[in-house]
Amino acid sequence: MSVALYHWEPNANSGKPMLALVEKGVAFESRYLDLLNFDQHKPEYLAVNPQGTIPAMVHDGRVLTESTAMMEYVDEAFDGPALMPAGAADRWRVRWWMKFMDQWLGPSFSMVGWSVFVGPSVRQRDPEELDAAIGRIPLPERRVAWRKAISGNFSEAEMAESKRRIALGIDLLERALGEREWLGSDVYSLADINGFNSGYALPLSQPGLANDALTPNIMRWLRAIYARPATRQTWAMGRTQMASRVSILESEPA
């Protein structure tokens, strides 16, 4: 059996299958792609995933993409602790939260993250080189996103909308985590893995919205996930200061 994972930092979509694999105890070959170096649009990788997005997994010669569907596969295809609850309604709720993170809240985090981290990290490079790099991106909507990130051209209206969503999303997370111990059900699941990958740095990136006083349940949840050996092991694979922001969770509850 062989598993190889193409991934960037333990963060957002890359971190989802990384953490799921480590939780399951599945050894995998790590193939780190540097997103800031546009590795994900190079021909070698486009041969694996023609959409040019990370992550991608190769299990016994078969390619898998789409990080959330990939995590369900990891849970079903390998031995190890179950990462989906047993009840049908709980499974529905886990999937609901993952979609909410993937398609509504996550993209808002991304917009802010790209404008403060990704854009500034690449912006000073040679403009012609950047232009050529953007020209190699297969998905047209991603070309637009990259151009905006590099030029710092996210409109005020779209940034405001992202901020509205982040505030509301934090509120919903706090509510849900006030009702049960974990996000989707009473057991640790893929919803928690998914949510942690979007939210691990919240107390640092949104200190006015996520903190011990305002969102004690979110803080309890983030710390509980960070305390898991699999999470430590996964975040130790990070190479940038983005992933090392996770150390904020070493703080004691206020």
Added chain:
Amino acid sequence: MTAILYHGEPNGPSLTVLAAAFEKQAPVELRRIDLAAGERHGGAVPCPFEVSLSIEGEGPVLVADGVAMADSVFVACYLDDAGGGPALRPADPYARWEMMAWCRQVIERAAPAAAFLGTQAHLAPRLAEMAEPAFAQLTGAIASIDLAERWKAVRAGDFPEAQVADSRAKIAQAVERVEARLAGGRKWLFGDFSIADLETYSWLAGMAALVPDGFAGAPRTREWLARVKARPSVARALALASVPAPQDAWAPGPEINRWG
């Protein structure tokens, strides 16, 4: 399982869930609502945040054992997980991944495009005729600010040319994917009949008339559409229509990806 399904006309997400319930022979009590009149927000349908903030926009709601569930693919997964009857997903993990990843691409790429084009063609005229107080009351009851914005854009006829073109391209791409998938004489998209057939059909059936070019060079897709339509569960769902052309019944759906 005692369940109530609040559903709209058999098109889009309502069709997926209705037909999935019939496939599974789930004991579900059906209650029709007019999604295109905003009836999901009127107070009769349970509306916890998982429903009011559903990414799918206006879709059916299944209430089972006190839990109100939205998002058609996951409601169909619920019916598959909870009930007997034939499986609606492949058993093999890799085939199941293929089906779920396929549905994700339909949800994220084809569905917003279909809802955009469908509401432009069929809902915009109806909303434009509404009196302002009635429309304000309708949107005022919608908890999701971004969903309410989509309703307002439909009424205002705000369909930017670039998004129309992009949506037409996304429908054509979805048909291309179906056509490629059906190569080699496949009857259904993933082995046995599955949620992927339902979800893909439900969003594409109404597009044949709106994006005819997209379907022109796709004979396998046209045959498959006819096959899905004739499937007893789908035929039974379509027979519930209260309008002559349910494939033209559209309400504001998922938003067009604002990130990429």
